Amino acid sequence: MLKILNIVNGDVAIDIMKKGNINGHFLPWRDFLHEGPVPQKDDISQLSTIRASFIHQQGFGKLQELEEDFQARDQVLKHYHKYHKIILWFEHDLYDQLQLIQILAWFEKNAKESVKLTLISTEQYIGECSIQDISKLLYYEKTITKEHLELAKKAWFAFSSPAPLKWFDLLKIDLSLMPFLKKSVQRMLEEYPNSKNGLSRSEHQALLVISKGVNNPKEIFREAQNYEKEKFMGDIIFWKILDNFIEYKLIYSQKNGQILEITEFGEKILEGELHWLQLKDIDRWIGGVHLEKNNLWCWDIQKQHINKYYYSQALKSLLYIKN
Numbered sequence: 482m483l484k485i486l487n488i489v490n491g492d493v494a495i496d497i498m499k500k501g502n503i504n505g506h507f508l509p510w511r512d513f514l515h516e517g518p519v520p521q522k523d524d525i526s527q528l529s530t531i532r533a534s535f536i537h538q539q540g541f542g543k544l545q546e547l548e549e550d551f552q553a554r555d556q557v558l559k560h561y562h563k564y565h566k567i568i569l570w571f572e573h574d575l576y577d578q579l580q581l582i583q584i585l586a587w588f589e590k591n592a593k594e595s596v597k598l599t600l601i602s603t604e605q606y607i608g609e610c611s612i613q614d615i616s617k618l619l620y621y622e623k624t625i626t627k628e629h630l631e632l633a634k635k636a637w638f639a640f641s642s643p644a645p646l647k648w649f650d651l652l653k654i655d656l657s658l659m660p661f662l663k664k665s666v667q668r669m670l671e672e673y674p675n676s677k678n679g680l681s682r683s684e685h686q687a688l689l690v691i692s693k694g695v696n697n698p699k700e701i702f703r704e705a706q707n708y709e710k711e712k713f714m715g716d717i718i719f720w721k722i723l724d725n726f727i728e729y730k731l732i733y734s735q736k737n738g739q740i741l742e743i744t745e746f747g748e749k750i751l752e753g754e755l756h757w758l759q760l761k762d763i764d765r766w767i768g769g770v771h772l773e774k775n776n777l778w779c780w781d782i783q784k785q786h787i788n789k790y791y792y793s794q795a796l797k798s799l800l801y802i803k804n
Contacts, residue, residue: 679757
């Protein structure tokens, strides 16, 4: 029997795959790349150090343990030649597609020996599969070609670039070789502050749900996710959004955080009468882009374009900088 390495989006999927008697070893890719810094680095271990530090700063684990987990993951990848075949199991949403292009871009650059790479990627969430159905996904296994690797390299370079224009330009080329990538590019762009009220799409959806009277955090999360065709955000990231809203008084909390209601500030921001960046300074990473006062990129919802702006305190408005 061939020695197989299954690279998978997370531990939940692996648990199901093991129970479903999927053959081989398993490597979970535990990283939510749609949040935090993903700058261009020559070696994956350099980026892993940055990612471990970011995840730790978010309160999601001890730094040493995170660093050790990333190092162990990267070592398995670097010893890919021990396996006769590597199967990538990744879903159709933004979370998975970013992981997929990172891995494929690594293989394009680092694979010095021939290795059989295949991909299983469907609109089925692996973590929601039954034990009986998980093996059926093997029917969708496809060979990864040189063209896949080159496209992934182009996409990963664009995502990790210090400006988002290369990422936006991916929408202009043929991405059909990776059929779920285009929607992921679009969805990532929508996480930039929009030019009308400064909220990302995820923030806007959360505040909109609260404005409609949904006040329990778990229900707010579920309702906000209903706006997503391809769900990608975990609840721990979503709670950070709500915490931010509470801190800047867009919403207020009652009964130890079990009831959340929108404030007058929140309503004005939701309607675009105030801008989110009038209340808080931005200091956020999206891929390789460090969003801050001197490097402010916003998503124009109407024109469906990413543009550079600067915020004028005197005029209390965003001013467009021609790219």
